[in-house]
Amino acid sequence: MPHSRFDPWPVLAAVFALGVAATVAAPVTAATTPTPPAIVGAVPNPAVDGDTGEFVVVAVPKAAANWTLSDGETTVSLPTDPAERPGTRFAVGDDPNATRRLAEVPVLGVSRLSLSNAGERLTLRRDGAVVARLDYRDAPEGERLVVEGDGRRWRPVGFEPRAVRTHGTARVRGFLLPDSPEVPLDTLRGAERRLLLAGYTFTSERVADALVAAAERGVRVRVLVDADPVGGRSARGAAALDRLANAGIEVSVLGGPHARFEYHHPKYAVVDDRALVLSENWKPAGVGGRSSRGWGVVVDSRSVADDLAGLFRNDASGRDAIPWRRHRRGKRFDAGAAANGTYPSRIDPLTATGRVRVLTAPGNAESAVVRMIDDADDRVDVIQPSIGRRDGPLLRATVRAAERGVRVRVLLSGAWYVAEENDALVDWLNGIAERRDLPLTARLAEPRGRYEKVHAKGVVADDTVIVGSLNWNANAVADNREVAVAVRSDDLATHFREAFAADWAGDTGRTTWVLAAGALAALLVAIVIARKTVRFGDRR
Template sequence: MVAATLVLAAPTLVAAPAAATATDPPAFVAAVPNPVADGDAGEFVVVDVPRVAANWTLSDGETTVALPDDPAERPGTRFAVGDDPNATRRLAEAPVVGVDRLSLSNAGERLVLRRDGVAVATLDYRDAPEGERLVLGDDGRRWRPVGFEPREVRRHGTAAVRGFLLPDSPGVPVGTLRGAEDRLLLAGYTFTSDRVADALVAAAERGVKVRVLVDADPVGGRSAQGAAVLDELADAGIDVSVLGGPHARFEYHHPKYAVVDDRALVLSENWKPAGVGGRSSRGWGVVVDARSVANDLAGLFRSDAGGRDAVPWRRYRRGQTFEPGTPANGSYPSRIDPAATTGSVRVLTAPGNAEAAVVGVIDGADDRVDVIQPSVGRRDGPLLRATVRAAERGVRVRVLLSGAWYVAEENAALVDWLNGVAERRDLPLSARLAEPRGRYEKVHAKGVVADDVVVVGSLNWNANAVSDNREVAVAVRSDELATYFREAFAADWGQGTGRTAWILAAGALAALIVAVVVARKTIRFEERR
């Protein structure tokens, strides 16, 4: 039999192949050569072996270990092989077969799987990153953090959905949290809102099971106000964890959602006064009243909060110092009321599926596409390319970007470029910078309305967000909800400008956040998130 060789190539995120059958060829599925443990305890390789009796061996060129010959002695066709089964079980997502000795070199290795002495599969890798897992499949292979598995888009049936805007309706997210009776799981990037903290503490005092998960290392550091709020939650007996560290599964834990009993609250805003206090940010949000959606996000929360990179707040804050901060304290009018309707719901997550799903939403539009974003990354990114592609087929496209001072220059340049492309190629495409004019301070929403589909959530349109951050969004198909958000978009669009401009919102200078580069993280401003 000719050996099948899989060699590490350019990183491409793929799903692992399905488990082998008696007629499938043997294959390597994954490997963790360099776990975060003394002596690399728990290192392993995952194989798919058909249900046939044979003399199966695994070799690294120096050492050869025997695998169970009899299919009845193997835990299925797919299993992990390691010489420290107890440590491997904590890392592997497959049953473990213990062997006498298996030593995987961190610098590189060639592993050979043999049947009756004949090589049937080979795996080569080089420079194994610490705490990462090499995942292989028919379409490619990639190193990714141990414990992270990309999800498919989760499709749910028709549900009751309530759409709302911020700062117009801060009572909707806070009121939803206050209504918790059984469970309240809150996931976010930053958390400084006293109103939200009060709602969570009150829920815990009523016997509601409350858990909080936020990013461990937001850009610019955690403010003293934010630390005090998390202290208050922990003092109330609430399970508060932060996600991060040198071996984190995500560059940033950036979603903004909550599971409240059988409802899911998904929004674009951080849990801070500027986001949910009726102050500062233009945001979009939805409340989905559906047990299946709530359970879906609850499962995501448990997975993210259950990893080794999730650290209890009390332990994390020991010896930490925190930066002073001034929360937004503006007052803005409420002009657009919430809207209740129904629609079919899909849950999108990044890394993994959100970018492709949003591209599909835009590619599926026949009439109109409206995009609102704080900023956009590369001009050749898949999301912006899909937007231009929609205009090329005659779809009317509008792109509204924040005019806040810290992104005004780059956003103005993009607006000029998009409008120039539209003029030169006679496309139904236009772009503007938002001018709040007292209705809010800055655009922080990350939304799309494409015909009858609305996308709402935390997904920024840049490569870092779609490939490295944990992000959550929902795509809702509903004529009524699309009309609601399109009319809200039109109101903001009507106050925008298509020319290059600097928009200096009142008090914005005081909100400057100094970007700090920590470990592998890149520079960006918190308010852009």
């Protein structure tokens, strides 16, 4: 995917519905029947030669007859006999076999239907009277039109939104990096039946060792990473994926012309009946404990594991999931240095019980986190590498919490490549707090030898801790595949809040609530590849 698509400034809604109508948004499923007749979706420009398989989705009452669909030039008639129609909601296309590969609803073949990529006005009539219209212009390749409320957008064909998945009480082990790199590694090493690993980048030799050993003892191992990470894939990363593929592990990369997401950015693994969810990449800087401050959890729950396994299968089965060996043909990879820092282990893991929810983006993560912050009564702590625009829903929610009297702290990375913009945001937030007398404080992290830089994406809102890959910017919530879990547990929330407090104070190990002034971290020796690189939050 071209890097030029990245733009952290537009505010994009996080809730996505497959079906669209001129006035009513509803999922395009065979079981859903809207009250009014409607045109509920369109794919005018499939990513195939000749736009083969293009279609329009309509919803009409089963008993009604005399329906026509027109684009202003061509009019097609729907079967008069309702029994000849494949339901009350169906796709209309002139190449039914090709359309069935793209549509999630039954398909009705018609003699002719040609949709212009430049734009159309689609009109649904009954007995010659107009009952619904849907307009579009400049249809992007491989995407479908979506209308949400008063707004419209295009979404990739094949993307299915998910609701927040709520699971029961489970045992959860919370840990920090670089303090406890053995936790994710030991979790992977314990696989007996299945090991599904999803990530953005992969370079860790120790993780590769664990996956290869699992495959050799008969565990089914699959790996899914992003096809084109920011800055490109290093020779070290290519060699790691080569090694996995050579061991018989199914390795795929997500991207290409049919991509459903801007980036495949989650960091999770399904290990038998456990789920490992964290903020860090599968590389020495992340899970290796060689650089980043990260948060993670291991959830001992078959329900949560099966949930994420289903997500993995869905993401790995799309047309944009490309076998690694095919993707790497003819490509050259530049050498890249791995992080090799060493840091003391000061915060031990904690095992507690809590109720677990699984959040994903695009779709539900942003709105779910906003609700959790809006529900807070006492304290909200936020740790992020950086934050996008100042009027984004997530940052607005933190300010609203402070306006209710909730004590809010925002801790951002002081790494040199984000220091300037983060410092400006800190000044802005603290200025708001001072002018309006709000219990809101923001600062830059000062590692003081405890880690190199902040890479965690976490929230502690009263008794709930949120851990995962979700950066607080528009691309992450609307365009990237992201995964996070929210765990409601007093013990676990206290654990992460105390860790946050130590990072907030810039301690060498003690936990405190002292609000000392933040400072910039020491400069790192690196090369800025592009502004997009430093804003994305996965620099190393």
